[in-house]
Amino acid sequence: xxxxxxxxxxxxxxxxxxxxxxxxxxxxxxxxxxxxxxxxxxxxxxxxxxxxxxxxxxxxxxxxxxxxxxxxxxxxxxxxxxxxxxxxxxxxxxxxxxxxxxxxxxxxxxxxxxxxxxxxxxxxxxxxxxxxxxxxxxxxxxxxxxxxxxxxxxxxxxxxxxxxxxxxxxxxxxxxxxxxxxxxxxxxxxxxxxxxxxxxxxxxxxxxxxxxxxxxxxxxxxxxxxxxxxxxxxxxxxxxxxxxxxxxxxxxxxxxxxxxxxxxxxxxxxxxxxxxxxxxxxxxxxxxxxxxxxxxxxxxxxxxxxxxxxxxxxxxxxxxxxxxxxxxxxxxxxxxxxxxxxxxxxxxxxxxxx
Amino acid sequence: xxxxxxxxxxxxxxxxxxxxxxxxxxxxxxxxxxxxxxxxxxxxxxxxxxxxxxxxxxxxxxxxxxxxxxxxxxxxxxxxxxxxxxxxxxxxxxxxxxxxxxxxxxxxxxxxxxxxxxxxxxxxxxxxxxxxxxxxxxxxxxxxxxxxxxxxxxxxxxxxxxxxxxxxxxxxxxxxxxxxxxxxxxxxxxxxxxxxxxxxxxxxxxxxxxxxxxxxxxxxxxxxxxxxxxxxxxxxxxxxxxxxxxxxxxxxxxxxxxxxxxxxxxxxxxxxxxxxxxxxxxxxxxxxxxxxxxxxxxxxxxxxxxxxxxxxxxxxxxxxxxxxxxxxxxxxxxxxxxxxxxxxxxxxxxxxxx
Numbered sequence: 001x002x003x004x005x006x007x008x009x010x011x012x013x014x015x016x017x018x019x020x021x022x023x024x025x026x027x028x029x030x031x032x033x034x035x036x037x038x039x040x041x042x043x044x045x046x047x048x049x050x051x052x053x054x055x056x057x058x059x060x061x062x063x064x065x066x067x068x069x070x071x072x073x074x075x076x077x078x079x080x081x082x083x084x085x086x087x088x089x090x091x092x093x094x095x096x097x098x099x100x101x102x103x104x105x106x107x108x109x110x111x112x113x114x115x116x117x118x119x120x121x122x123x124x125x126x127x128x129x130x131x132x133x134x135x136x137x138x139x140x141x142x143x144x145x146x147x148x149x150x151x152x153x154x155x156x157x158x159x160x161x162x163x164x165x166x167x168x169x170x171x172x173x174x175x176x177x178x179x180x181x182x183x184x185x186x187x188x189x190x191x192x193x194x195x196x197x198x199x200x201x202x203x204x205x206x207x208x209x210x211x212x213x214x215x216x217x218x219x220x221x222x223x224x225x226x227x228x229x230x231x232x233x234x235x236x237x238x239x240x241x242x243x244x245x246x247x248x249x250x251x252x253x254x255x256x257x258x259x260x261x262x263x264x265x266x267x268x269x270x271x272x273x274x275x276x277x278x279x280x281x282x283x284x285x286x287x288x289x290x291x292x293x294x295x296x297x298x299x300x301x302x303x304x305x306x307x308x309x310x311x312x313x314x315x316x317x318x319x320x321x322x323x324x325x326x327x328x329x330x331x332x333x334x335x336x337x338x339x340x341x342x343x344x345x346x347x348x349x350x351x352x353x354x
Numbered sequence: 355x356x357x358x359x360x361x362x363x364x365x366x367x368x369x370x371x372x373x374x375x376x377x378x379x380x381x382x383x384x385x386x387x388x389x390x391x392x393x394x395x396x397x398x399x400x401x402x403x404x405x406x407x408x409x410x411x412x413x414x415x416x417x418x419x420x421x422x423x424x425x426x427x428x429x430x431x432x433x434x435x436x437x438x439x440x441x442x443x444x445x446x447x448x449x450x451x452x453x454x455x456x457x458x459x460x461x462x463x464x465x466x467x468x469x470x471x472x473x474x475x476x477x478x479x480x481x482x483x484x485x486x487x488x489x490x491x492x493x494x495x496x497x498x499x500x501x502x503x504x505x506x507x508x509x510x511x512x513x514x515x516x517x518x519x520x521x522x523x524x525x526x527x528x529x530x531x532x533x534x535x536x537x538x539x540x541x542x543x544x545x546x547x548x549x550x551x552x553x554x555x556x557x558x559x560x561x562x563x564x565x566x567x568x569x570x571x572x573x574x575x576x577x578x579x580x581x582x583x584x585x586x587x588x589x590x591x592x593x594x595x596x597x598x599x600x601x602x603x604x605x606x607x608x609x610x611x612x613x614x615x616x617x618x619x620x621x622x623x624x625x626x627x628x629x630x631x632x633x634x635x636x637x638x639x640x641x642x643x644x645x646x647x648x649x650x651x652x653x654x655x656x657x658x659x660x661x662x663x664x665x666x667x668x669x670x671x672x673x674x675x676x677x678x679x680x681x682x683x684x685x686x687x688x689x690x691x692x693x694x695x696x697x698x699x700x701x702x703x704x705x706x707x708x
Contacts (some may be wrong), residue, residue, distance in 0.1 A: 020666070293701065297695050308684055310704055312374070312696045314685035316673065323682055328660055330675060330684060331668035341651050342666045349649065350664055 006057045008098040011065040013117035016343045020327035029116035032279025047118040049121040064094040087239035096221045103207040110134050113203040118129025121279045127350045133204040133258045144204040145259035147197030153187035158199040175255040216252040268318045269336040361410045362452040364696040365470035369698045374681035383470035388634030399470040405477040443595035457561040467557040475617025475633045487558040487612045498558040501551030501611035507541035514552040521549045529609040533610045571605040608684040624674045625688040
């Protein structure tokens with residue numbers, strides 16, 4: 001275990017893609033999926049920390065989140081410092097804060113920045129890549145972003161373009177371009193070309209290197225920080241609410257990627273559970289059951305999450321069925337991406353449920 | 355109000371056609387449908403009694419049920435004598451018991467026998483028919499069964515055949531035959547013919563006349579009763595477990611019907627709620643909501659009963675959605691008649707839920 005490693009988990013998201021199970025006060029990172037196995041009965045946030053046990057020293061865990069979620073995260077009783085943002089302002093401000101915290105302890109400390117709500121089927125592979133990337137960061141003044149090898153022509157993610165040569169060579173590659181979410185045709189081209197990776201929002205940076213990049217590309221951050229005199233409450237409104245990709249990474253010239261093959265999935269919608277069903281061990285015959293006691297009669301292709309309830313299906317197909325103590329969702333599986341319609345309408349009628 | 359009228363409500367049924375809302379310990383007669391209007395927020399059993407307020411004297415209400423259901427019925431706080439059967443033995447034994455009770459108070463008393471779990475849209479029409487039928491019973495030694503004019507070629511009910519002439523004439527008709535549940539072709543013929551009625555299990559009998567019919571067609575009932583010396587516990591196992599139709603009515607020669615047009619429905623399955631939606635005032639746009647706060651997006655033709663929960667539907671159609679604190683059912687509406695498959699399987703796995 002290297003003493004200069006610090007984990008910074010970005011856990012401020014408030015998405016409702018798993019509504020009604022996920023709500024603004026109980027977002028995805030606080031949910032668990034595939035809970036029948038002990039390691040997966042923990043929240044995605046807890047699992048994110050678990051992956052770095054034995055790699056990052058005990059005192060080096062940070063969770064960046066919003067004040068709104070702070071209590072729920074404290075209740076998880078995780079061994080981590082909590083950076084509670086006065087309000088959500090995208091990723092750049094909280095990463096600046098985390099980098100300052102780490103730099104104060106160790107200016108050459110290495111930040112491993114990880115989203116709190118993704119799924120990783122093979123954490124060993126992630127740890128291997130993290131080891132290689134942090135070794136690189138220790139001896140190179142580069143900003144490292146992990147690059148996920150695409151497995152399908154996905155239009156929902158941004159891409160990292162590297163040179164075809166560097167792919168052949170293997171190992172780290174210099175990033176040639178950050179590519180916005182493509183249309184389907186381009187996504188297919190990227191998949192075939194082989195030198196485009198998914199940008200999964202996982203970073204490895206030496207504290208001094210990322211702070212230097214902030215000073216170069218977002219000088220207002222240092223200014224806000226210094227003006228606030230150490231008060232986060234004062235600094236936050238002065239910092240620019242933008243993503244670290246947009247604010248720093250896309251502008252920096254010293255970005256290097258390490259390719260990562262670890263069974264990564266961003267759990268973007270209820271249908272993600274279907275593609276991960278075997279890994280999560282939640283396949284029950286022809287249906288997927290994340291939670292609940294299912295009796296399926298002449299019913300196939302359904303995705304079910306009904307807490308501890310008994311659920312009986314009779315001749316129904318390709319439904320998403322989600323039950324919480326407060327709400328019940330039944331959706332056509334093909335419309336998983338339209339769940340926001342339901343969430344927006346529910347917000348109007350029953351804001352307490354979103 | 356005539357002092358010789360006695361209401362006998364048959365409330366021992368334990369059907370599960372409205373599972374999971376109906377269970378063996380909370381059968382249909384204890385449920386309410388269309389509860390948004392005050393009169394319909396009461397259970398079907400309570401509503402059955404309500405229909406005879408002002409017609410039957412206060413002390414003349416009887417509920418025949420099983421010991422298993424006795425407490426639940428007492429909890430309804432209805433103003434009625436409860437005849438709690440040691441076990442369910444179909445309708446003949448409890449009707450014999452009720453007739454003996456009424457005869458002990460008034461040998462010429464008139465029993466109005468009504469199922470506890472049917473729906474009647476126009477109770478005034480029922481009361482009119484009851485008045486006419488009880489007037490007839492008072493002065494004729496006939497057994498009266500009410501005859502419901504068919505509105506569709508229903509294959510799920512038994513029929514009463516009367517002469518075509520008597521239909522033309524109007525008023526009471528002698529029953530020529532009890533006809534078993536027909537196939538669809540015959541049901542269509544019956545509907546077209548006009549001299550076939552549905553047998554809805556509603557009867558009007560003078561106590562002495564029905565007891566005389568029992569003595570003639572089921573003499574074992576009197577024998578059991580006398581041997582038991584007034585002990586229901588002893589009498590019940592000795593009585594024949596059969597229906598009043600099979601045991602007495604189909605054999606009797608003095609059966610007369612009064613036609614009844616009162617918006618009757620036996621609430622045979624969840625889909626009944628759809629045909630009764632307007633009468634029950636439970637139509638919400640393109641869906642039917644007996645209970646629950648529904649948000650329907652691109653969803654039509656569904657039947658929803660989810661207690662006090664919020665339910666969101668996204669692009670789903672023709673589903674039956676029923677939620678109780680213990681179970682959730684989602685069924686294709688076209689398979690409402692196959693609900694027993696679910697109930698049988700549930701009985702094996704979770705007998706506590708049936």
